[in-house]
Amino acid sequence: MTSPLDWIREAAATREVAGLTRRLATTKSGDGLDLAGNDYLGLRTHPAVIAGAVAATETYGTGAGASRLVTGTLDVHDELEAALADLTGAPSALVLSSGYAANLAALTTLADAGTLVVSDEHAHASLIDGCRLARAAVSVSRHNDVEHVAELLGRREVPRAVVVAESIYSVLGDAAPVEDLIALTAEAGAILVIDEAHALGVVGPRGGGLVAAAGQSGAEHVIVTGTLSKSFAAQGGTVMASPVVREHLVNTARPFVYDTGLAPAAAGAALAALEVLRDHPELTVRLHSNAARLAAACGVDAPAGGVMSVEMPGPFEAVEAVERARAHGIRIGCFRPPSTPDGTSRLRLTAHADHTEHDLDRACEVLAELTGSRG
Numbered sequence: 001m002t003s004p005l006d007w008i009r010e011a012a013a014t015r016e017v018a019g020l021t022r023r024l025a026t027t028k029s030g031d032g033l034d035l036a037g038n039d040y041l042g043l044r045t046h047p048a049v050i051a052g053a054v055a056a057t058e059t060y061g062t063g064a065g066a067s068r069l070v071t072g073t074l075d076v077h078d079e080l081e082a083a084l085a086d087l088t089g090a091p092s093a094l095v096l097s098s099g100y101a102a103n104l105a106a107l108t109t110l111a112d113a114g115t116l117v118v119s120d121e122h123a124h125a126s127l128i129d130g131c132r133l134a135r136a137a138v139s140v141s142r143h144n145d146v147e148h149v150a151e152l153l154g155r156r157e158v159p160r161a162v163v164v165a166e167s168i169y170s171v172l173g174d175a176a177p178v179e180d181l182i183a184l185t186a187e188a189g190a191i192l193v194i195d196e197a198h199a200l201g202v203v204g205p206r207g208g209g210l211v212a213a214a215g216q217s218g219a220e221h222v223i224v225t226g227t228l229s230k231s232f233a234a235q236g237g238t239v240m241a242s243p244v245v246r247e248h249l250v251n252t253a254r255p256f257v258y259d260t261g262l263a264p265a266a267a268g269a270a271l272a273a274l275e276v277l278r279d280h281p282e283l284t285v286r287l288h289s290n291a292a293r294l295a296a297a298c299g300v301d302a303p304a305g306g307v308m309s310v311e312m313p314g315p316f317e318a319v320e321a322v323e324r325a326r327a328h329g330i331r332i333g334c335f336r337p338p339s340t341p342d343g344t345s346r347l348r349l350t351a352h353a354d355h356t357e358h359d360l361d362r363a364c365e366v367l368a369e370l371t372g373s374r375g
């Protein structure tokens with residue numbers, strides 16, 4: 001007797017044979033040294049950030065209770081949006097319930113069937129899904145290849161164009177040619193949607209990201225998206241742009257209009273994290289020096305931000321390295337197809353500002369052994 005779920009079992013068996021099964025591993029408190037997560041500044045357990053979450057919960061309750069357009073816009077959202085705009089120099093900011101939702105909101109409202117989207121081949125899944133939902137024609141550009149972006153834009157036969165990139169790439173950890181993309185899109189009359197999820201709090205002036213570093217935060221055609229779940233140690237996402245774009249999103253972005261407002265605890269925590277970052281710029285300096293040490297141990301170049309990518313021979317080797325690191329009390333991540341568009345398998349490691357000298361000594365020893373960069 002066949003079951004309507006048979007095809008799902010077959011798909012699972014195919015994944016298993018190819019070494020591509022994803023498995024949930026529950027992280028326990030104090031469960032090894034974290035070189036896999038995205039808490040770049042180490043603020044998730046910072047007393048001031050926890051106090052920010054608690055204070056917002058005590059003031060507003062545990063949930064926003066409704067869409068931002070109904071009763072779900074709280075003072076803490078307004079304060080958080082002002083603080084994000086202050087950090088990046090963006091003219092205005094809007095917060096949503098995740099970075100994923102922020103990318104869906106930006107792309108579904110800025111692109112449509114009359115838009116050509118040119119998207120970098122390493123763009124995050126949330127950007128890809130935003131393009132799909134926008135029903136736009138999508139051309140995929142070679143990674144960080146501005147000439148290819150220009151060539152694809154030149155072939156456009158529809159009225160509008162949007163270029164999609166990340167400023168620091170989530171898997172490869174490299175930086176986009178941000179200034180060139182901003183100049184190219186300005187010249188081509190296109191919008192640039194640039195995801196700074198792995199750049200905010202990590203690079204640029206005061207951790208304001210690479211658009212701020214390029215002095216282009218006020219450029220009207222540049223729309224920055226980001227998450228509150230990485231450097232800002234909370235949950236939620238943001239779109240930062242000119243007030244006209246913010247207003248457009250408030251009125252038309254389905255992931256904003258039809259979604260309950262960001263939970264007060266997340267907003268309060270992110271706001272407090274932004275304050276800690278403002279008062280402690282040395283956190284980003286420490287993050288970079290920790291990243292340089294870990295990169296050297298793995299035999300790769302120091303990364304642009306906090307993400308290091310180490311190519312492995314295949315998916316089984318990548319998973320084995322993750323398991324061996326875990327046995328040493330060290331958490332590292334790996335990416336395998338289909339998460340890697342070029343079909344490679346990679347270890348993904350992240351540096352954190354709060355790792356101690358002792359943590360780093362221990363991690364470097366294990367990483368050098370795992371990646372074969374020593375002896």
Ligand SMILES: Cc1ncc(COP(=O)(O)O)c(C=O)c1O
Pocket residue numbers: 098099100101103124126166170195197198227228229235236237
């Ligand atoms: C580049 C990028 N954009 C967006 C997201 C989604 O953000 P969130 O986790 O807040 O939904 C992530 C990762 O989580 C990411 O790496």
